[in-house]
Every structure is written in structure tokens, then in C-alpha cells.
Amino acid sequence: MFEELLDNYLRFLESLTVEHFIRLFWFYIFFEFMRYFLLEFFVLNLWKLSKLWNKKKYAKAKKEFHFEYPLVSIIIPGKNEGKHLYKLVQSLNEQTYKNTEIIVVDDGSDDDTPTIGRDLEKAGRLDVFIRNEVRGGKASGANTALRFTKGKYIVHLDADCSYDRDAIEKIIIPFYLDKDVAGVGGNVMVRNYDESLVTTLQAIEYYDTISIGRVVTSYLGIYRIISGAFGAFRADALEQVKGWDIGPGLDGDITVKLRKLGYKIKFEQEAVCLTSVPNTVKKLTRQRLRWDKSLIRFRVRKHKDVLIPNQAFSFLNFFAFLENITYNLLLNFKWYFYLGDMLINYRSMLVNIIITNVLLYTLTNFFKFVVYSLYRARTNASYTYFLIYIPCMVFYFGYYLRVVRTIAYIQEFFFKQSYKDPWNPSKTSVHAKKMNL
């Protein structure tokens, strides 16, 4: 059986011509290889060069930052996060940058978060603890925290994450490199990478697709999403956009709002934050459905005006938007088109096509993982740990995530499901839906 399959496959490879190869694997070649490998790799090198080139500039920015020594307000909104607070505050008190204030908003917790928060506040371990008796949602929690800040920069954190000792310092320096920067995203890594196969695969995804992907988009000026787990903002810019709008996906939303005002958004690879990711397929699916729905909601629905030329029009925003839609939304559907193409025209070779695709993707993944290690800031685990899991990535990335994304897009596009997400209290979602936000 296996021998027959192998025999069959070898014969298929022997008969493969260049045109034939392009015809059969056009999806891989034009989208995956070109966009996600060649282009990315090319830009990555440009970025690396510019980083070397700008070493002096960076040192100067750092000096300027330390000279000015601005107050940085760290805001941590959340529900039932009390159990993480002590550890988090401890890691924040360890920061190399000392001029900070910590503001925690407890958004209607029903556990012992209020007691823990008050204790820490009394002990002087955090500066302000705000308790909302009734939950208002993530955005209002962040906005509440914002009311209590006094700093020039606002750093938004998640309570269940932990931070490198120099993370706050590193995430603020980009503001001094370019005065137009209004938001900086931190580099999120997976803390529980060895908990289950699901978390290991996510760790690889965070290293390659998310972190490296953000380096590239940030360099191109089309970086989209400042992670809620770790992001920094200029207080005056946040004031201009009047804080966060209601989520989910508010992390991406706020960057679009800042971009529309002409601000730049940057990714700082060296500002490292460790987070715990969903450890089961079920939890992961729920998380990704929420993330993917926000693409439709915020890009296609709420901020479609960036596609329309008017006085606020910027080519970069337009490009960022288009890139996002093309490579997420359209690509997703094109893949089904490719699948249909193969099914109709090359049904007899389907098994061999699938094998080749899997091999191609896996080879690329290996190559990327190894070569990209030259471009990473640091990792929180040894590379070799991940190597044996790389072959699983094609199924995780190419099939699992794709299916989840498709479901999300359909649900949101046709049924506006994100407004029903229990992630927000329904009293706020009702209004968002009515206003087409």
C-alpha cells in the first residue's frame, strides 16, 4: 500500500515540468512563497540593515528618553484577574525604568480581585485600584483607567502576562526615534509553549508569523494590530481619539483610529512580554473566531472610509488596509478557489498534489524557522525544542486556522455575530450594532 503510494508519487515527480508545477501549485508559489517568504525575507534584510545603520540614532533616542524621564502610566484593565495581580505587580516593580505609575481597573469581578487589589494599593505596590461594581467591557475598563493616568505615555497590559525587566524602557524608546509615532506594539511570546501540542504550535506561530510578520509590516509602515497584552501609546494621541471603542478587536481598532489622524504605529521586537495561550483546541478556536471576526467588523465595516479618497486619505493607510484585506480575507477564499480548481481539473492527481503541498509548506516552515532565528530578538526556549513540531505546522496553519477563519468571516459578514459575543456585556453590544461600529 505505502510502497504503491510512494511509487506512484515518484512517478508523478518525474513527470513534473516547470509549467506543470506552476499550474498545479500556483497558490503556494504566488501567495505563500512570494508574499510570505520572499517578500518577507527581503524586507527583513532591509530592516536588519537599517537597524545597523540607525544604531547611533537609537542610542541618541534612548539618551533623550532617559534625560526627559517622563512618567509612564501602566494601565491594567480586566475581570477576575486578582490571582495574577501580585506576580504582575512584582514584575513591574522590577522594571529598569522606574518612573511609572500602575493603575488597575477591576471591571466587575465576582471573585476576590477587589480585596487583592485594595491590599496592593494600600501596600503601595500599585498606585490606583479602581473597582467597577458592574462590568462595562474591556474598552470601558481601559478608558476608566485612562481617566486616572497622569503619564505622558500609556502602556496597556494584560494581567495574566509577565514582562522582561527592560520591557517598559524598550517599548517607549520608539517614541523618541520618530516624533510621529503614537503607538508601539510589544513582542508577545508564549510562556506555556510546552504545555500541550496546541500551545507549542502557537509558540511557533507567535515567533514566525506574528512577531516576524509584525517586524515586516512595521518596517513597511503598515503594521496593524497593537496587541492588548502589551502596547504603548502617547497620552495626547489617545486623548485625541477619546480612548478605546468597544471591542472585540479593539486592539486593531485603536491603531486604525490613530493612523487616520496621521500618526505612525511601530512594532518593537525587543520589548518582550510572555503570555499564556489557550491550551486546548476548543479554547483556541473560540479565541481565533473572535480575532478573525474583528477583521470584518473593523476593517470592512467600521473603517471602510480609508478606502475612499478624501482629505484624511493616506496612501499608506489605504495600502495597509488593502494588504490586510487581500491577504486575509481574499486569500482565504482564493484558497478554496484553488482547492476547487484542483478538484475539478486534477482530481486524479489529488493525492500527489496534497503530498507535494504538504512537503513544500513544511520545507518552507523549517527554512523559515531556522533562518529567521537570525532576526529574532530572543526566544524564551531553545530552538531545537520546536524543530520536531514544525511538520505539524502545515496542518495547524494551512488547515485548522484556515477553517476557523472561514467560519468567522462567514458568521460575521452575514450575521454580525461579534455583537453577540459574551466578551462584551450585551448592554454595550446592542449600541455598537445599531451604530454599525
Added chain:
Amino acid sequence: MAELKVNREESLVEFAGFKFLLINSEDGLNVDRVQFHNAVIIDGNDRAFIRQIVRRIRSDNQPDIYLKPIFILKGININDPFVNKLVDGTLFSLDQIELIIPEVERILTKTKDLHFTNSLSFEAQMIEKTISFMYTCEIQDLEPIPYIYSSNNYSYPILSVNFRQRDEHIALDILEIAEREGIFDSTYIDRIYLCPSCQGGHLTYREVCPKCGSSNSTTEDIIHHFPCAYVGPLSDFTNEIDDQLDCPKCNKRLRHIGVDYDKPSVLHECKACDHKFQDFNVKAKCLACTTDNLVEQLKGKEIRKYSLTKKGELAAINGFVSTSKDIEEIIGTVKFETFVTMLKYEIERLRQTEGASNICAVHLSNPSQIYSKMGSEVQKVLLKDLVKVIRSNIRSSDIISFQSSSTIILSMNEIPTRIAKRILSEIIDMLKRLIATTFKDIDVEFEYEVIKLDYKLSPQLHIQQLTKAFG
């Protein structure tokens, strides 16, 4: 019918063989005169004067003075609960003097029952003074009264009268000691909080900024506008034209609380340091020493009602000698509880090994006679000397403790009882010689006892057996 003799010049009233000291607000008061009279009558309208006289007599150190009955003439209601507890009655006129005679007689008779010892410590003196007063006036309970002039807000007039206002907290410590000594039983009445730096109870509580401690702040409701997630203080939403609220972010009008907006919390803003916060700290400023304390730092004390026990009554009659607090401080001794614990271990050890261990007691048979002739410092010197002599004649592994101020107990482990008895009798001889040379006019009598430890009996039973022969 007895005759009433009033001698205003001499401030003397005589009736039925009793001499009353009549104190007038025009006269000054020399309290020493009180001891030559049977009772005191205060004649005056000035409440402050009355209060002062009463305090001065009751806070004196001589029983001849502080135990004397005090009456107030003209039936002035002085409305001061503190003073009311310290006087024995009122008279509308001297013609009514007959009515108070039984009371005077009773108090004076009771006073005759009392023996006074010049005790070892200030605390013991205060306890003795308090319980003897309670005995003569037949007061069973020492009740705290809420009293605005007390630095603790609660006063025990009979005891507290001995202290200046700012030292009144000492009364609470003394009552605790007395209860430990078995003089009083107590029941809970209330709890008070005292300034940790001066023990004062006059505190003013304020909500203050958690950052800088200022009490100067403003408070506003925080509004959350659901449609746009804007969160801000009420003032962000008000306009100058009407009473409507408009969202500064999305310009929509706020309609209905709970539907399109709510007020999830409040915002306090400190006017001194601009700190914004939700929860105040509560601080208590001491009016006596101006220290501003976090309420968590205040010293909580229980206010209890104290009732004289049988032991307390006996102590009132026989004199209260000392408190174990004083003897605990004597070098070379361990606390009584420690002694009992060590004894328990020794008994436990004997259960497993062969050998003989003993406990011994040295008892002063006439403590009140001894102590009443000495000042408290000298008493301490005597006890120290006794311990020193014992210490130098036993092995360093043996321990010494006081069971009471008149009974010293010690261990003599791992020697035959016969030898222990011999050593102890030698010690007693040495003690007698010591006292004969150092404390010449004092006649000290000793009793002593030695028992062999029996591993079948508890430590408590051993000690009972050891001391049952002493009075």
C-alpha cells in the same frame, strides 16, 4: 439627741462624736488635714472647685486621706459622672447631718479591717488602693463610664483619679495586671482605639488621599457611555445650556441610566497633589500629639467591667503585696509557666530513664510584715539577693521561678532527694544569715519543702503538693 457643733473658723463640724472637715471654696485645701477628721463635707457652689477637692483627696497616697467619706453640701448636682462616683452622698443643709452618720460609721468600720502593705511596685500600690476603696464603699464592680474629660474616652473613676489626664491609659494596663493576678473577673463592654505614639484616645477620623494624606478632595460620579465606551467624570458630559448630558466622544445625548449609560464608580481628586483615586484611606489624627495615624496602626484596647473576686476581697483586707510582673524581672529566674513546662519535660524524661529528680520551694511565711516595712526598691533588692544565694548553690542546669511574691520554687534534677533536702536546708541557713546582716531590723521567717518527682503525676499535682503546707 446629739448636738451639732459648727466651728467655721476651724472648718470643723462635730456631731455624735464624729469630726467633719468642712471645706469652703474660700479656703484653700491642705489635704493633710483630712487625716485628722472622720469625714469631709464640701461646701461650695463652684463645680470646678468641688471637682478639684474630690480629685485631690481621692488621689492621695495615704489611706488615712483617700478612704475618707466625702459629702457635698447644699445638694449641688455637679453633673459630673466622674466626681459622682467618688463622693459618698449629698446634704441640703448641715441639719441633715444625722442622715449621713450611718454611712460614715459603716465606711470607717470597714476601713479598720484593712491591712496595708507598702508594696513592691507602683502597679501593686494602685491595685491595693483601688480594691481597698471598693471594699470600704462596698463596691463590687469597677465600671467604666464614658467620660469626655478622659484621654481614653472611658474612665474608671476610682482608679483613674490617680492619673493625670494624659496618663489615664495606664489604668487599663493596671486592670489587666490585676485580672491576671486573680483580683478581678471581667466582662467585655466596648473597644477603644488609642494613638500609638501617645496612647491618647481623642482622635479625629478623616478620609484622606492615599498618596499624600490630604483630606482636601473633590468627588465626582464616573459615567460610562455604552455606545462608544467613553468613560469620564460627570463634568465631561454636562453642557452650559441645559441639564442634559451629552457624550463628549460621540456627541450623543444620554437618555436612560442602565440602558445607554451607567455610573460604575466615583472619582476622587486630591486638591493637594492631583492624585485621582477611588478609595480613600481613613486616617485618625491624634488631638493630643497631632500624629496622623492610619487606622490600621491604632492600638485597640478592650474596655471591660471588672468585678472583685473572693481573692481580690482578701487582698483588699490583707494587703496586696506584689504582682508577678515585678518578680518576673528578677535576674536568674524563669517565668512560672516556663517552669511548669520544664517540669513536664523532666517528668516525661523520668518515665524513660532511671534516676531521681526533685522540686523544692522556699516560702516567706510573713510577707506583709516584711514588705510593709520596706520601700518597693528595697523589696526588689531582697528578692534579688535571695535568688542570687539560691542560684550559686544549685547546678546551672537547675531553674528558679516565683510561684508568688512570697514563694520561690526551684528544680534539683538528678540528685537523690536526701541530698536535695540537705542542700536546701543549707541554703535556708545562708538566707537567714544574709538577711540578718543586710536587713537588720527585719525578722524574716522561712518555710521550705522538697519533693521527689513521680512520673505518674502531672506537673500541676507536684506543685500543689509542694506548696500545700504553706499558708
